[in-house]
Amino acid sequence: MKAFSYEKPTDAAAAAARAAEVEGAKFVAGGTNLLDLMKLQIEAPVHLIDVNGLGLDEITETDEGGLRIGTLVTNTTLMADDRIRRDYAVLTRAIAAGASGQLRNKATTGGNLLQRTRCPYFYDTAMPCNKRAPGSGCGALSEGAFSRQLGVIGTSESCIATHPSDMAVAMRALDAVVETVTPSGNTRQIPLEEFHLLPGDTPEQENALMDGELITHVVLPAPVGGVQSYHKVRDRASYAFALVSVALIRQPDGTGRVALGGVAPKPWRSAEADAELPNGARAVIAKLLEGANPTEENAFKITLAERTLAAMLKEA
Amino acid sequence: MPPPIEFQVRRRTLLAGSAAAAVSAGFTGKAGAQSGATPAGSETTTVSLTVNGEAREVTVDNRTTLLDALREHLQLTGTKKGCDHGQCGACTCSVNGNRVNSCLSLAVMHDGDEIETIEGIGTPEAMDPMQTAFVENDGFQCGYCTPGQIQSARSVIEEIRAGIPSHVTGDLTAEIAITDEEIRERMSGNICRCGAYSNILAAITQVAEESA
Numbered sequence: 367m368k369a370f371s372y373e374k375p376t377d378a379a380a381a382a383a384r385a386a387e388v389e390g391a392k393f394v395a396g397g398t399n400l401l402d403l404m405k406l407q408i409e410a411p412v413h414l415i416d417v418n419g420l421g422l423d424e425i426t427e428t429d430e431g432g433l434r435i436g437t438l439v440t441n442t443t444l445m446a447d448d449r450i451r452r453d454y455a456v457l458t459r460a461i462a463a464g465a466s467g468q469l470r471n472k473a474t475t476g477g478n479l480l481q482r483t484r485c486p487y488f489y490d491t492a493m494p495c496n497k498r499a500p501g502s503g504c505g506a507l508s509e510g511a512f513s514r515q516l517g518v519i520g521t522s523e524s525c526i527a528t529h530p531s532d533m534a535v536a537m538r539a540l541d542a543v544v545e546t547v548t549p550s551g552n553t554r555q556i557p558l559e560e561f562h563l564l565p566g567d568t569p570e571q572e573n574a575l576m577d578g579e580l581i582t583h584v585v586l587p588a589p590v591g592g593v594q595s596y597h598k599v600r601d602r603a604s605y606a607f608a609l610v611s612v613a614l615i616r617q618p619d620g621t622g623r624v625a626l627g628g629v630a631p632k633p634w635r636s637a638e639a640d641a642e643l644p645n646g647a648r649a650v651i652a653k654l655l656e657g658a659n660p661t662e663e664n665a666f667k668i669t670l671a672e673r674t675l676a677a678m679l680k681e682a
Numbered sequence: 683m684p685p686p687i688e689f690q691v692r693r694r695t696l697l698a699g700s701a702a703a704a705v706s707a708g709f710t711g712k713a714g715a716q717s718g719a720t721p722a723g724s725e726t727t728t729v730s731l732t733v734n735g736e737a738r739e740v741t742v743d744n745r746t747t748l749l750d751a752l753r754e755h756l757q758l759t760g761t762k763k764g765c766d767h768g769q770c771g772a773c774t775c776s777v778n779g780n781r782v783n784s785c786l787s788l789a790v791m792h793d794g795d796e797i798e799t800i801e802g803i804g805t806p807e808a809m810d811p812m813q814t815a816f817v818e819n820d821g822f823q824c825g826y827c828t829p830g831q832i833q834s835a836r837s838v839i840e841e842i843r844a845g846i847p848s849h850v851t852g853d854l855t856a857e858i859a860i861t862d863e864e865i866r867e868r869m870s871g872n873i874c875r876c877g878a879y880s881n882i883l884a885a886i887t888q889v890a891e892e893s894a
Binding site (some may be wrong): 367369370371372373374388389390391397398401402404412413414416420442445446451452457458459462463465466467468469471472563602603604605 | 718719720721723724725727743745746747766767768771774780781782785786787788790791807830837838841844845846847848849851854855861866867868869870872873
C-alpha cells in the first residue's frame, strides 16, 4: 500500500471541495472494496477523505412517498429496514444475495454503487487492463483468456468487465436516483440509468461523477407494488459474484420490469424489453440482450438469463 | 496468559515482500498517474479505541488495518490474518457490536469505537458458551479460522434474533427461525480449510438451542 494522509470532515460540501482540491485524494466510506484494491496498489490514493463523519446514515421518507437513503447506510441496515422489506422487497433480496454478513455490515450504499469490477484481469497487476492501465490492452480478450464471468452486452473492444453489484440491479429496476454534492457546493440528481457509463474506449471512466463530486443519497420513488423477486445464479450457493442475476417486478396484469446483473458494465434494463414481459421470458431476453457480443466462454449467459427469468415468472 | 510476542522480521515476511515488489514492476494503472502527488498531511495518526472494555491508544501509520493494529500494536494475536482481503473471515471481530472483517478497515477510521476480539469474550478458565460448544462439537481441526468462526457465530445468532433477513429467509415479514440453512448461509463469509463445517454448524445450533 502507498502512504497516504487522512482527514475526516463533518460537512459534505466541504468534503467534496477538499477532494477536488487535493491531488490524488479519494473518499473512503466502508472501505471494503477500496482497501482491498489499495493493498494490491490498483488504487493508490495519497490522501483519504473519510466520509463517515458526514451524518448521511439515515433513511427518510420523501414528499413523493418514496425513500431517501443516506449514502452511509450500510447494506445490512438497508436490507433489514421494515419499509424496504415491505415496499421494495427486490432490494432486500438483492442485497441479501451479495457479499457476506461481515461485508454487508460495513459496506455502504454509495460505496456499493462505486465498487470496481471483479474481472480477474483488472485484479491481476501483471496482466494488461485498459480499465486499470489505459492503453495497455484487455487481458480478458487475449488468446486463451478466461472470460466465463465477464460481460456479454454493453462491452467494447477495450473492456468486457461487468459491474459486480447486486444492490444496483434492484435499484435500477426501482428507478432509483443518485443525489450528489459537487465541489462547488451544488446538489445534483443523476438517474441510476445514467450513473454508470459504458466502457467504449475509455473503460477507466466508470460513472458520471465529476472530480470530487460526492454521493450523498440514493432516492427511491414511491413504491410500485407488484411481486418483487431477485434471483442470482452463481458458482457457489453463497458469497460469490453473479454469473447472471435477474431483478423482477411483476404486476398482477402481467406487465412489469426486468433488470439483469452479471452480464454488462452496468445494471442492464430497457423499456422495450420491459414491454415484452407479458409475452414471456424468451421475448424479454431477446429484446434485452439484442446485439449481445459474448465470448465463446460466456455465451451461455444469454440462455441462462432467459431460463432464470422463465423460472421466476412461473413463481411470480 | 502467555507473554506478548516479540515481533521480528521473519523469512516468510521477507519473501512475501519481495514477491510484491516483483509484481509492482508490472501494470500499476492509476497508481502511475498519481505517482506525482504526495500525501497532503501526516502519514501517522493517534487513535483511541476501547478494546475488550479497556481504553487503548495507538499511534499508527495510516495504512495500518484494524487487524494489524490489534495484532502488531496491541499484541492481541487471537484475531487471525488469513487472506487479508475479506474473503476468508479469519479476521472477523466485532466493532460497536457488529461483526466486520478487520483486515478491510483502517485503524484510523475507528477512533472512539468499541472493539471486541476473541480475547474479550472468554478465557480458558471461563469460556464463552460458543467457545465451549466449539470444543464439545470438535468445531475445528487446525484452529486457525476458529476465532473468526466464533466471533461470526455469536453475531449470526444475534442477527437472526434481531430479525435481519438473509438470502435464504422465506417470508421477509415473518419471524426468522434459526435453521441449518439460515446458519450455513450466514456463515458463508468464514472459510474453514480443514472442512469442519458440519461440526461448526452443530456448535452454533447447540448455543442457539441452549440460549433459546
